[in-house]
Amino acid sequence: MAMKALPLPTSPDGDVTDAVLTVTDLSVEFQTEHGRVRVLDGVDLQVPSGKTLGLVGESGSGKTVTSLAIMGLLDRRVGRISSGSIQFEGQDLAALDARQLRRIQGAKISMIFQEARRSLDPVFTIGDQIAESVRIHEGLSRREAWKRAIEMLQLVQIPDAERRAREYPHTFSGGMCQRVMLASALASRPSLLIADEPTTALDVTVQAQMLRLLRTLQEEMGLAILFITHDLGVVSEMCDRVAVMYAGQIVEEGDATQVFGHPRHPYTEGLIQSLPESAVARGRLAAIPGSVPPAHAWPQGCHFADRCRYAVDACRSGPIPLLSRDGSATRCIRADELSLAGVR
Amino acid sequence: MTDVLRLSGITKSFVTGRTLLGKPNSYFHAVRGVTLSVARGETVAVVGESGAGKSTVGRLALRLIEPDDGGIEFNGSDLRAASKEDLRRLRGRMRMIFQDPYSSLDPSMVVGDTVAEPLLVHTKMSAAERRAKVLDLLQRVGMDTHHMDRFPYEFSGGQLQRIAIARAITTDPDLIVCDEPVAALDMSIRAQVVNLLRDLQVERGMAYLFITHDLSLVRLIADRVVVMYAGQIVESATTEQLFAEPRHPYTRALLAAVPVPDPNRRKSQTAIPLAAVQGKPPAKGCSFAPRCPLATEECTVEAPPLAEVAGHDVACYHADHVPVAELSEGAPGTPHPRTELLDPH
Incomplete structure (x- = not known):
């Protein structure tokens, strides 16, 4: 054997x-x-x-x-x-x-979970949360990080990304929260x-x-x-x-x-x-x-x-x-x- | 075949907002004019996505919550007119099984007492008779007799759901409303519980109103699907009809989206992408129209009534004259053929 x-x-x-x-x-x-x-x-x-x-x-x-x-x-x-x-x-x-x-x-290596909403911070906008992870991992400036955040939201096919980036997690549906988490996970490539x-x-x-x-x-x-x-x-x-x-x-x-x-x-x-x-x-x-x-x-x-x-x-x-x-x-x-x- | 349960035009809204003075000023219309019947010994599945109102229908059917409007008939008697005393008596004949047995069973009660409780309420059995019956029931659902004196925390989810089933059948009900009874269970346990529910139905002839989001399960257990x-x-149609030839665009999308456990028949590339849910459904017209690939002008003016099309009851203006194969993806009004949708798998 x-x-x-x-x-x-x-x-x-x-x-x-x-x-x-x-x-x-x-x-x-x-x-x-x-x-x-x-x-x-x-x-x-x-x-x-x-x-x-x-x-x-x-x-x-x-x-x-x-x-x-x-x-x-x-x-x-x-x-x-x-x-x-x-x-x-x-x-x-x-x-x-x-x-x-x-x-x-x-x-x-990034990770996404079942409970997308729980992994997002309710008091920060979606854009801020994605931008934060990019700034930490890649040392981008505030402006560049925000730009990247919007690109990422577009990448995960969130309609009207520039406006949505300024909104808070509670305005997103479960499926959209999952996309946001994915955007954040993929932002650092x-x-x-x-x-x-x-x-x-x-x-x-x-x-x-x-x-x-x-x-x-x-x-x-x-x-x-x-x-x-x-x-x-x-x-x-x-x-x-x-x-x-x-x-x-x-x-x-x-x-x-x-x-x-x-x-x-x-x-x-x-x-x-x-x-x-x-x-x-x-x-x-x-x-x-x-x-x-x-x-x-x-x-x-x-x-x-x-x-x-x-x-x-x-x-x-x-x-x-x-x-x-x-x-x-x-x-x-x-x-x-x-x-x-x-x-x- | 006589009907155990008949719901006619049942409606329920929940208050979602109040003015400063506490006057309700916004509502969520959970159930809007639902009519359905369940015949003796039959399994009717209620399917739909979260928020569709399936669980509310289940609770309304047993009058666990009060409807705003519409009729509920149980075994021919008007449940809405029933007094508290009548209702208590009838509740022995209609039971419910919930999704999460951890929260539906009393944690401070040994399971023997949990299963015996309905007998205490609905029968005049002596303690010894009750004990004998409970032992019998626990064995029937595949539990050991020594489990009687244990507490819920000592059991796994699958075992607890068996206990919940034993409790539901103690008074030989005519109808059990099963609200996602296996959704929380592991794969290998799920099949055991589904088989148990099926065997009990064959033995005792009770009817199930089976609320679920799991369409592959529906195909296996239901006589009719709503x-x-x-x-x-x-x-709404018989299970065979619904799966063979879904008529409503939403049903088709739902069936097309169910992943199949066979890598050779992948469909994530072929299923229709529905438009995303846009907040509340529109005030007038068909609720599904904003997401529907077939929607036309007419759909946004007045909601289509449920009407018979080829043996199905369908609420869609396009159910009869749109060939199933032409259901399309993309913007409303620009159909292109997608035959994959015909395959319910």
Whole structure:
């Protein structure tokens, strides 16, 4: 059985593309009432340059902790990186101190969140908030920064940008707030954008517009995106590659078309089959039994074994490595013998 | 088929502003003249985006809030004329399940008592009978009997929603209003709860008024679908009809915007971009007209009434004579063909 680190993503013609961000064996521990608990267990990720990697998982799977660790935003009182490296443009972010990190975060790596309105300051105008981030990260003058702010609002297709820049967040709808946050995130021309459930709170028609905008800007700016979501529909809409997380681990990684069409981990299969789209009209959904175990109760062997209909004794005997083959990877020892169902 | 619930021309506004003297001077018209019925054992889905008035319709249906105008009939009796005593009696036959079980269940009550409470109000069962029934119900929704004496904080969201469902079915209701019952649940848990709701309906024959924004779920569970926009019904049809051939431009846009979990069928590049919501809907004419790619002069003068078009009830002047394939993007009045819109996926 071939065992090696996660392969570099390959382009359709088979060439190895370069990754903007490479996370290797990242583990994070939280101090909890159950003592020191590992909430991220050896996560490997690569975000290819100019592409979108979707990070999919349920609540508690560790997808947000992964993004916070990359951004250096883990609350140091409760969480710390216990092992692993986060390579970004030749530097290991996990090894930098707070002052060094600040030069990268927000400038070279920016982030947008689900709650756009909450991330905007209600007492400053939209233009001021975007201009402020540009002045901090690029040292532009007040006038230049304001000009840039308006350019950014135009870039994210906010109509009447010059007037809107002088307005306050409460006059913006949820979808417009999300655009403002995106404008602010992109103002310093980052090479990596981390988008954590950016469309989850939006209505479906507004979500469609936001996704289209993200794709357009990605092409124009050559932006790499780490797209975190629980919504498989949004993932297939947005992402070139997909990493599926379950209970603190990446359980499958690969090309989006391949992961959806031919999943190689039973959890991925379970997620796809539990979608209403996979069921026949008026039929039952193929639910995954049980629920995600809490971090302090993760089993020794495969974290998914207790809910997996394909589990055998060997699955529970010890940690299961992420096995890679042909540009994709799975954390299932039976991947080769199982024939799992994807989207129809 | 007899109707469990009948809403006719129901209307509700909320006061959003008052003068210095406390006299209301601005209103939000949450529900404007909604007429719908739910037959015994049927599932009617109410869909629409946030602010469309779906949840208000659910609350009005059970008279949890008072309508300004219109009629509510439950099992043939006029709910608006019902006295407090009648209402209390009827409430055993109509129940509600909310989106967030963390806030809909009493945190200071063990779940056994939470589930038993409706029995205390609506039946004369003895304590022992109640206990037996609660055990039975908890097992039916997939919980263990020892969960009875635990508090809500000890459970996950999926388990709490099961408990909320157990509480809703204790009195064998005829109608359950489900307000986004699975929206807050994780993917793998969502399917379990949807299956439970479905199985219970098959077993007990109750009707659901299912309020949701999740159109892929609607296709699976609903017999009929009511699409709301800005407080009004814009289209209503059987689930098959609605998904096969949506008639209202808003329904088409909504269906076209749902992302499909299949990277080979991406549509973010093809779906119609609607114009952004511009504050309040217009005072006259069709509420959707400012965002509608098909809007004409006529639409801004008078609101189109709900009328039957090919088996759908549609409130649109263009529903019958505009070929579905010609629905377009871009400025009003400049249509160009976009056949992708026909595909509900």
